[in-house]
Amino acid sequence: MAKVTFDYTNLREVEGGIGDRELQELGLRLEDAIDGFFKNPPGFMRLPKTAEFSSPSKALAEEVRALGATDFIHVGIGGSALGPIALHRALNHPYYNLLPSYPGPRLHFAENTDPATLAAILDVVDLPNTWVNVVTKSGSTAETIANFLVIRGNLVEALGEGTYREHVVFTTDSEEGYLRQIADREGTRTLPIPPDVGGRFSVLTPVGLFPAAVTGLDVDALLRGAAQCVDEVAQRGADHPAVEGAAYYYLMDVSKGRNVRVMMPYADPLDRFAAWFVQLWAESLGKEGRGSTPHGAVGTTDQHSQVQLYMEGPQDKVIEIIEVEDHPRDLPIPKAYEDLEGVGYLSGHTMAELLNVECNATRKALLEAGRPNATISLATLDEEHLGYLMQALEVQTAIAGSLYSVNAFNQPGVEAAKQITYSRMGRPGY
Amino acid sequence: MAKVTFDYTNLREVEGGIGDRELQELGLRLEDAIDGFFKNPPGFMRLPKTAEFSSPSKALAEEVRALGATDFIHVGIGGSALGPIALHRALNHPYYNLLPSYPGPRLHFAENTDPATLAAILDVVDLPNTWVNVVTKSGSTAETIANFLVIRGNLVEALGEGTYREHVVFTTDSEEGYLRQIADREGTRTLPIPPDVGGRFSVLTPVGLFPAAVTGLDVDALLRGAAQCVDEVAQRGADHPAVEGAAYYYLMDVSKGRNVRVMMPYADPLDRFAAWFVQLWAESLGKEGRGSTPHGAVGTTDQHSQVQLYMEGPQDKVIEIIEVEDHPRDLPIPKAYEDLEGVGYLSGHTMAELLNVECNATRKALLEAGRPNATISLATLDEEHLGYLMQALEVQTAIAGSLYSVNAFNQPGVEAAKQITYSRMGRPGY
Missing domain, CATH: 3.40.50.10490 (Glucose-6-phosphate isomerase like protein; domain 1)
Structure with missing residues (x-):
């Protein structure tokens, strides 16, 4: 308790x-x-008592961890980033990315369009073992799409058009939006954001649960x-x-x-x-x-x-x-x-x-x-x-x-x- | 210009x-x-046009770098930390501590009494190659002294009472305070904070210049x-x-x-x-x-x-x-x-x-x-x-x-x- x-x-x-x-x-x-x-009741009130979002988040996180991914880039801004960052900072080791043991893949947040941050992430990740999670409910947040397109370009170069898709996850509206269209076209893995939960109330949807599980936090x-x-x-x-x-x-x-x-x-x-x-x-x-x-x-x-x-x-x-x-x-x-x-x-x-x-x-x-x-x-x-x-x-x-x-x-x-x-x-x- | x-x-x-x-x-x-x-004119106005503080900061930084120090812990709070952190974050690589090349020793800030932070620093540093810079003008800031005492205990254990002293720098008032007394007793290296410059105006004294120079920034x-x-x-x-x-x-x-x-x-x-x-x-x-x-x-x-x-x-x-x-x-x-x-x-x-x-x-x-x-x-x-x-x-x-x-x-x-x-x-x- x-x-x-x-x-x-x-x-x-x-x-x-x-x-x-x-x-x-x-x-x-x-x-x-x-x-x-x-x-x-607002949508966020039903999140704690359902496994609807935690189960797929945990399952996909297990897959990423089992593959030995070295790096995991979480792309999102505002409500698509602040919850996951808060959990990571509060509950993981302050030097999580530096630890010699493997608590999970190193975690990077691309939450702004500042090239200083994304260029730095691309300096350090091991691209062939990097996964990217693109989080935007609407599927059209400019900052998030821009980051995704740059990371995508790098992944395609490292892995080829076919394989890069296996390293991408879209966390997005369960029915609508551009990411949903791209996922249908390319077979991208997706995790759902329920339509009735807005970004700043979404930490207990896959927005927060998936990256938390990837780093080994106890989402249950x-x-x-x-x-x-x-x-x-x-x-x-x-x-x-x-x-x-x-x-x-x-x-x-x-x-x-x-x-x-x-x-x-x-x-x-x-x-x-x-x-x-x-x-x-x-x-x-x-x-x-x-x-x-x-x-x-x-x-x-x-x-x-x-x-x-x-x-x-x-x-x-x-x-x-x-x-x-x-x-x-x-x-x-x-x-x-x-x-x-x-x-x-x-x-x-x-x-x-x-x-x-x-x-x-x-x-x-x-x-x-x-x-x-x-x-x-x-x-x-x-x-x-x-x-x-x-x-x-x-x-x-x-x-x-x-x-x-x-x-x-x-x-x-x-x-x-x-x-x-x-x-x-x-x-x-x- | x-x-x-x-x-x-x-x-x-x-x-x-x-x-x-x-x-x-x-x-x-x-x-x-x-x-x-x-x-x-307030004391901070003369700082930009004197080498009085930059010269010793640069010289000591060169020494730390030349010895191949792997880790540098900057201990200070408020005005003894915010300037150095601002410079580091603004001008160094966002993943400075992760870079495979050697831009300088990894830089850690112990600016709070939260054991979560200091314990994490102690988890990752290579103690025999770690330097600590203790920054407090008064020489008696409780948070800073507490961090110093814990780090000191670890350094003494790793290096012995004699050698540990060579890994310590005190950045403190040029004349007064407890750190000054300890330095006189133990022969600790010191850098001066001028009495007429308060913490929040001290970024261009050794408070900011020394850690900046340690990480290779251009203090001139x-x-x-x-x-x-x-x-x-x-x-x-x-x-x-x-x-x-x-x-x-x-x-x-x-x-x-x-x-x-x-x-x-x-x-x-x-x-x-x-x-x-x-x-x-x-x-x-x-x-x-x-x-x-x-x-x-x-x-x-x-x-x-x-x-x-x-x-x-x-x-x-x-x-x-x-x-x-x-x-x-x-x-x-x-x-x-x-x-x-x-x-x-x-x-x-x-x-x-x-x-x-x-x-x-x-x-x-x-x-x-x-x-x-x-x-x-x-x-x-x-x-x-x-x-x-x-x-x-x-x-x-x-x-x-x-x-x-x-x-x-x-x-x-x-x-x-x-x-x-x-x-x-x-x-x-x-």
């Missing part, structure tokens, strides 16, 4: 914090939101944690703390003028998890002139970069700390220089202890300075806990969409630049 | 943008700020670009566009209520440059209830994550694009699937072309949506241009400090959490 707790005490106890009256006033709307949510545990969250939200409704969080962050923005929501994990491996959340919150809620700005930070690192601003800058932020109670690895700090008072006191403690002491110290200092903050605690950092947390934040974001009265599942604001790009690149009809 | 240009047109032309009258009203204060700046070109900026600021004063930028961003925050400044380079290698800038701006200005919130993004990637919020969310942001006119590397997009209209149109273009077309498209779409944005253009991405830009943004930040009427060179707000940490970790006297 995943143990994930949410603590909003310091959003209430701080001066100018959120009071019972405000929460009660919003209470009816929150009840309505969660009722509506369960009456017509991911789903198990997420399923636990689904059950607990169904049981507790508006009282589930992730749902309550929607109300807290909404009120902090709309009633208290705090338009910046800082997510600050005290764990290096969660830095890209924060980036995943930034998309989820920003793209779901940032419309019709509404939506707070999610901003990622990392503790302790950003104590030496941004905490000055959080402590003494304008009262325009809420800080959301994520702490890991029991870190998967730890290192004792050995004894040395015990006569030097600014050095020796560290001996006998551990690195994880120092990290969590600093986390507590920052939380206390923020509270004392009248800076509202909340905390999510994970008993540990593993697939199950991360699955729970991702599902919980997806629920929170969807409910926040109702409170903001926006459609959390579209992104009309990115169309204009796309049209201009298509026109300037000479796409027919634009 | 570096060619770095600043374009504020879209901060003026947008509805509710900054007008001549507002700039004129601020004009006198801006003149005063730049006069005061040159009357008593970095300094040359920065020196060009110093000369141009001296020549143009309040008319230098970096100085003007201080006025624009100050007005956007204080007069227009835009409390978020987004820095969005259209270049993957500049993602950590944005993180460097975030500290510079946040920690320098975030005090006395003032200071806007710097936020990093990357184009095109964040078009698929955050641009929805920038385009249609609240009018609380300024977007600052950084574009690279001539990317150091490029890849042609080969012909394929020309009958598929959503795919074939990309053939014959290049990746860099697509990247810059998207940059232009986003700028245009933002303007059309009434979203203020500015652009910094770099003719290319190399040491000289980056040196110029870093110096320019340091000047801009210092001048912004005058406009905000805060001391840009202290960070009183991080003390409280430090005291609590010391007390809980049992440091004598706390």
Whole structure:
């Protein structure tokens, strides 16, 4: 069982914090939101309890691993990349690509059109043993198609027109789009993205599950944690703390003028998890002139970069700390220089202890300075806990969409630049 | 000569943008700020035109390289890490640590107390051929000392008490602090951080220059670009566009209520440059209830994550694009699937072309949506241009400090959490 707790005490106890009256006033709307949510549950809610997407993802991953693939290039952008990157960074070894043993093929992300990144990937991969996974729901994302065409050119050169196809996977809409057309023509392997799940909610579809399985992560545990969250939200409704969080962050923005929501994990491996959340919150809620700005930070690192601003800058932020109670690895700090008072006191403690002491110290200092903050605690950092947390934040974001009265599942604001790009690149009809 | 240009047109032309009258009203204060700046120039202004710090950095780097060191661990946090990381990420190969040739020792950053990171570094380094550079101006930063003590324990075990010392460098205050005391005792090699240059302005001291030189970067070109900026600021004063930028961003925050400044380079290698800038701006200005919130993004990637919020969310942001006119590397997009209209149109273009077309498209779409944005253009991405830009943004930040009427060179707000940490970790006297 995943143990994930949410603590909003310091959003209430701080001066100018959120009071019972405000929460009660919003209470009816929150009840309505969660009722509506369960009456017509978004597609992402059924993902944790089906093997429809995990089974083919695991099977294909086994095939790639069994063939001894040396390199696996994941091509995708936005929701087709941020989930897989967050999982990889949170759960795999930080030097995964450097490890002398074989945890799986080296994993590369081509998520931008910057030639610096793709050229570097092509410098290091062993093409004859390289697989590419092209992830775009629509099948026509310009950045993703461009990366694919360049990688395709290299694969064809290395393997020939016939064999290159065996090294390609398309993760795309189960029925429509250009990749689907190419797959029909060339016999490319495909994995489905369900039509009712948008990119930023797709981490538990093959978008996230396939690359996770390729690197040896336990996708069943991911789903198990997420399923636990689904059950607990169904049981507790508006009282589930992730749902309550929607109300807290909404009120902090709309009633208290705090338009910046800082997510600050005290764990290096969660830095890209924060980036995943930034998309989820920003793209779901940032419309019709509404939506707070999610901003990622990392503790302790950003104590030496941004905490000055959080402590003494304008009262325009809420800080959301994520702490890991029991870190998967730890290192004792050995004894040395015990006569030097600014050095020796560290001996006998551990690195994880120092990290969590600093986390507590920052939380206390923020509270004392009248800076509202909340905390999510994970008993540990593993697939199950991360699955729970991702599902919980997806629920929170969807409910926040109702409170903001926006459609959390579209992104009309990115169309204009796309049209201009298509026109300037000479796409027919634009 | 570096060619770095600043374009504020879209901060003026947008509805509710900054007008001549507002700039004129601020004009006198801006003149005063730049006069005061040159009357008593901050320490960072003399760095570009002296070999005092580059010479010893280069010499020691040569020694490390000549010995064939396989691994180099840079230990530091905040201003002792963000500059070196920004340079490494911007100018070295994205897979520097994986390259089969020897560009220099593999470079590792231990910038947090998270044991996940340090344990991973210790998993992969070849200890007998590993060097460690411990960077803390005060010589007592808890995170840095903790990392050092753990690494030290491992080095002593691998090399013995006598030899381990030859693998250690302290980059610290030239006169004071615990590292200075240890160095005196053990004969450790040291590099100086000048007392009048604070961490976030220290990239052109040995803090940034030594690791840059270890990996083979051209530190003279970095300094040359920065020196060009110093000369141009001296020549143009309040008319230098970096100085003007201080006025624009100050007005956007204080007069227009835009409390978020987004820095969005259209270049993957500049993602950590944005993180460097975030500290510079946040920690320098975030005090006395003032200071806007710097936020990093990357184009095109964040078009698929955050641009929805920038385009249609609240009018609380300024977007600052950084574009690279001539990317150091490029890849042609080969012909394929020309009958598929959503795919074939990309053939014959290049990746860099697509990247810059998207940059232009986003700028245009933002303007059309009434979203203020500015652009910094770099003719290319190399040491000289980056040196110029870093110096320019340091000047801009210092001048912004005058406009905000805060001391840009202290960070009183991080003390409280430090005291609590010391007390809980049992440091004598706390």
